[in-house]
Every structure is written in structure tokens, then in C-alpha cells.
Amino acid sequence: MGQVTETTTRPVVHMEGVVKRFPGVVALAEADLHLYAGEVHALVGENGAGKSSLIKVLSGYYTPDAGLVEIDGEALHHSVVGARRQGVATIHQERQLIPDLTVAENVVLPEWAPSGVWVRRRELQKRAAKTLDELIEDVDLRQPARMLSPGVGQLVEIARGLAQNARVLIFDEPTTALSLSERERLFETIARLRDAGLAILYVSHNLEEVQRLADRITVMRNGRTVETGLADDFTVQRMVRSMVGRDVRALPSVNENLGETVISVRGISRGRRVRDVSFEVRAGEIFALVGLEGSGRTEVARCIFGVDRLDSGEVWVDGKKVELKSAASGIAAGIGLVPEERKRDGIFPILTVRENISISLLDRIVRFGVLSLRKDRTMARESFEALDIRAGSTDSEIGTLSGGNQQKAILARWINRGCSVLILDEPTKGVDVGAKAEIYALIKQIAERGSAIILISSDLDECLPVANRFGVMRSGELVTVLDRGDVTKETIIAIATGDHERSVT
């Protein structure tokens, strides 16, 4: 860990009293940040706490309404190009590479021809290789960026920052799209860059990651930086308390009151990702489907729901065999799915929250072909109260809501419909700490009302306390089903990894 004290060095980034207002909201209200060379500084906070806004100010994307921003004692030029010239580079959560340019072209972007008009390919590759070689071995500089895995793509983005002589690297949720091994490599790279004297701002939801990686931590809440301190002084518990400003409710315990078998999955297979998977879930039960990313959990969910066709096998719900042809047929059989990729598969960003809630229930609020707007509004209002959805109104566009509130709206869809089986794929992904606990409480409520729940989660700490049983998947197969009593985090990891040296974080 880099040793930094506030008194000895001058900070590379000096932000003080930064304010940024938007119509209707104050994104930053008095935010301070001191970032030193040779430290990894983590920025944590709930969704909407102001982390993104702070990054955008620092990277020149936003011009603050008030406050001081200095890089190396010089006032920051508030434009993207200006900030880049002053040595600030950002590695975004979503990939920012241009897919059809080559790796080399992406690294030197946009200075392809520093001395004139013509792009000299060999010189360009030499320049790219110089920075890229420090980060990664044997990557083909001539292949299009489209071909890169998420992890390598990210290293190319880092190289781009270094090629621009960046002294400040901002990482915005960098691990979301990475596999475990890619994550490890990224952490090593970040540590190396820190040791080389760069100032690193690391923004993440994953507090364990933060604790492992950061030298210092700054916590944001409601647009303010509420606390900064050495990482060693923070526990995850303390970070959470500081982020939320109150104690988070403990996760609920399990429902012991189980009913009949609701869903019976019998030997389903599809390609290589789902191989002969069988299990049953009873009414009121929460069945957790765990395993590494890519082990086939999401694919099993999609097959049961009907979006992907089965090669073989059967699914029975409430004692009847289900003809699975499409999501619509799954829904007709009483199955609901909260998808992992909320933005892609879940929400309709430009429709209202109300319309997003009722979209899977149109058949319920229609009479003689005509929608009852009154029922529609009532349902939305009741859902807002029951689930504590926070938005300007039921007619706000759902795209303007935080991840947690969007997720609650999608849950409201299925709660209002009343499913026999509800499948939740990473229900707390991109959801802030406070809302996570609320969402788990809701899931448990749904189970208690007699639904069978299939819960897919990568966060074992989250699903261990709530699930009745655990199905562990590996390479498309359901390897074991464990009872609650027999389970520890270690046993699951050991089974999921097949005794490889990898570990689940």
C-alpha cells in the first residue's frame, strides 16, 4: 500500500467546494477531493450520491457551478479535451473503444498523424506498442478492437490514457463486465500504475474490492463528500453506514413454511451452456442458483422462462407440462423473470414508470380491447406505496430513476401479476446498498405469499442468508444441490470452481 499523508505532498487533484446543479436536482453540493500521486483513492456512495457527477467534473465533461478544481496547482480547463491535456484520463464502465479501428489506432486515438495528414501505420504501431507493452503481453496491434475480450479492451483503454501522458486515471466501475481472472489482472495493473506514481481514482459499488485495492477512501452521500480516511481504518460495515447515513436493515432470514412443489425442471438441455439440468422448487421456497459467471445460470433461467428454446427436457409448473415457445408462453404458465441486464432486457427507458409496471399485465387491465387508465394509475400508485418506489411521479420516465427504483418497478410488474414461479437474475446488480436490503425483503415477501423463487446471484454474501437451498452450477451442469445447513461460502466456491485456484469475490 502506498504511504501518503496529507501534509507532506501537494495533491495532484485538488477539488474544493464543488457544486453542480441540474434542473430539479443538486448533483454536487460542496464536494471536496484531494488525490495524491501514488495512491489508489476509492470513491464510494449509493447510486445518486454524486460519484458520477464528481468524475464528470474532474474529466471536464461538466462545468461546475461553483468551487475550485485544480490539477497540479493549475485550474482545470473545463472541457473534455482540456482535462485530457492536463493529464486526466477516464476508464469507463462501458467500453469506449471504437470497434472497427485497430488496437493500435485506438491506443493513440485521436492523434493518428502527429506530424501532418498522413497516417503512417508502422510508426503508429510503434507508438502504441510502447505503452501497451507495459500493460499486456502479446496482443495483436492490428486486430480490430471489436475482437477483444472485455478485460483486454480495458487494458487498451488504460494504454490510451498512458499514451496521453495521463497523471490521473479515473476508473468508473471497471470490473462490472470482467471475469474473475480478468479482474485479478486489472487489480495487479492498477497496483503497478500506482507504484509508478499515478494518481488513481477508483469508483465502485463493490466494497470488498474497494477495501482490497484502495489506500484511501472517500464516501459520498447526497452530493457531499462526507468522509475521507485511510482504507485500513474502514470496515465494509463502516463504509455502508457512512454511505447510507443510517444502519442498514439486516437481511431477512429464511421462510421455513414450504408448500407443494410448484416448478419441476426435468433434464433440460440447450447447447453447451445448459446440460441436463433438473431441480424442483416448492411454494414459498427460495432456491439459489449459484456458480461462476458463464456457468450457465442465466441460460437456465432463459430456458425455463421460454425466451430460449430447449433442445430437450421438460418444465412442469403446478403439475402441468409447459409448452415453452416464447417469453409470452412462460408468462402464461405463471413464470416471471427479472432479467440481469436491466437496461437492455428490463426497462423501457422512455416510457413512464406506470407504463413500465403494467406492460406485462395489459391483459388484466383491458376490457373489450380498451385499456382502463384508471386501473393502470391505481396499480402504479399502489405499487409506489407498497414498494417505496421513489420518483417524481408515476408518470416520470423510468430512465431517469436510480437503478434500485427501476428494479423495484420491474418487481412490481411481477408482484401485480402474481407468478407461481419468479426467477430473479442478479436482482441487485447496479443497485445501491440501501435498496439492496429492500429488494431482498421484497423477494422474501413474494416467497411467503406462496411463489417459488429461483434466485441467481454472484454475491454469495447476499444470497447465503436468504435462500433455502443452493444449486451449484459449473460448465452448464447443475453439479450439486446443497441444503441450507450444509452450506458455507467456501464449499460453494470449491464446487463452483471445480477445485481450481480461482475464488469468488
Next chain:
Amino acid sequence: MNQMTGAPPTETETSTPKTRRRFDPTRLLQDQGLIIVVLIFGIIMASLSPTFLTPTNLMNLLLQASILGIMALGMTFVIIGAGIDLSVGGIPAIVSVLTIGLVVRQELPVWAAIVIALLVGVAVGCVNGVAITRMGIAPLIATLGTLSIAIGLAFAYSGGTSIVPVPEFYKALRRAEVFGIPINIILLVVLAIVAHLVLTRTAFGRSLYAVGGNPQAAEMAGIRVKRIIFFTYVISAAAAALAGVLFTARLGAGSPQTASGIELTVIAAVVIGGTSLFGGRGNVLGTLLGAVLITMVTNAINLLGVPTAWDRVLLGVVILIAALIDVFRLRLHERWTSRKAT
């Protein structure tokens, strides 16, 4: 904060939901900024030409806007579903030559010829729908193909010339009025009301907005996406086929050149009316205003005695101005809401 646009929850947010919006004068602008353009254009025209505001001219203007409007209503469905339909430029031609040709050459009764011609028009829409939803051909390409096929068949059937004489029915249709209002305008108004109700008050309409806004999420929410998209092309083709009959009455001949090149004007009317080419947004009132505005441009050229060649230039300018106002009114709305918040 995962999404860039996410409004951070702050103290200004309330957990008690409100279903009614507070009154916001920019809201109307936000929804229908086009009204302003139409009004301004009207005021300018009224001051330039004394005949503009006469009831005859206004009625004439509406009459001219009616057929374009009917086609644009159909196109609105397609574009809300994030599609595009070029074939509407060919459907009126084939409908026109069939409605007259089947009577003149095959000696069918007038009603039978109309029914057959309309069915052929709708069939073009079905082909579009199948090509796009079942075969996965891009809408632009699929309908470009059927556009060419429809026009080509119209020419082949008619031998390249207008088919005359038109039966009495069409002369009557051209002159038909209800309470002194031409039948075309009545048709437009009735169809607009129906289209509005379908879009806002039926499961099909709601699903269509969802499909256009995010087709993947629509699939996952249990909407039969392909079926919805298919029907939008059928609706658009049906509107174009009806337009073919009305055009025939107006022209007094069954011509393979009927409405030639109208597809881009129809699309322009819909897009000027605020329907997003990316899908998921759009409404009937905007489309009507778009059709009226486009017709006003042609009308202005006639009234002011400008050579007709200029109407495409002026139309282009109006499209750009309408788009500019679109940008401007959004900013105005933002400013208004931020003033309210502080």
C-alpha cells in the same frame, strides 16, 4: 450511478406519488411545439396573401392535406415501432390502376374492384411484415423492394398509361360531402380519432410503444413483438391503399403514376410531427400537424405565384426550421422546470 442520465435522488424527491402533473405551460410546447410553427406560418401567409384566410382556401388546404394525412397516420404506427415503410409510394399506384382497370377491362362491379384493389394493397403490407419479421430483412430494404414491385406491377397491368373512363361512383366520391364538409376531411378526422384511441387506449398501442422503445425488453415482458411489428405494416399499407382510392377519385383516372414519390413526403409529415425515427415516441396530433404544415407550404407557393419548382426548396427549409424548434423547445422546457425547482 450506472446511467449517465440518472437523476440523483435528493431531498427534492418525494416518496408520495402524484398522478396529476402540475400545470406547465411549456408542457404543451414540449408535446406540440409544431402548433407554433403552423400558427406562425399561417400568420405570415395571411399577411402576404388576402386569399389565405378565406374559408374556401382553408377548406381547400385541409382537403389537400387529407390524403397525405391518412397515409401519415398509417406511417406513424410503423415509425413508432422503429420501422420505416417506403412501399406506401407504390401502393396507391397499384390500387388506382386496379380499381379502374378491373371495371373497364374485366367488367367487374365497382365495389368488387375496390375490394380487390384494397386487398392487393393490404397484401403488400403483409409481404412487408413477413419479410421483416420472419425473414429478418431490414425494413428499409424490404419496403424498397415492395415499392418497386408495386409500381412495376401497376405499370405492367396498365400498360404504362392512365386507364379511363372512371365510373360515375368516383365523380360522386370526389364531390361527396357530409354537412358541407368534403368526405376526405371527414375520413381523415375519423381515422385520426381511431388511430389516437388505438395508440393510447389499447393493449396493442401500449405494446407498440414498448416494442419501439426497447424490443428486447418487450420480448422479455411477454409481448409478441413480431406480431405487433407485422400489424404496423398492414395498417400502413391499408392507409396507403385507401389513399389510392381517394387519389383516383381526385385525378379522375386509374394511373400507374398515382402518388409517385409520395413516400418521403409521408415520412416527412410523421417525423416533423415529432415521431422519433428511433421508435417509441410519437402521436397522432403531431402527425396531423405535420401533414397540414407540409400542405401549407405547397398552398403558399400556389397563392404567392411562386414557380412550383420552389415548393421542394421551401419544404426543405420548413423541415429544418421545425427540427430546430424541436431542439429549442426542449431547452425552453428544461429552463422552465429548473426555474421552478429553485
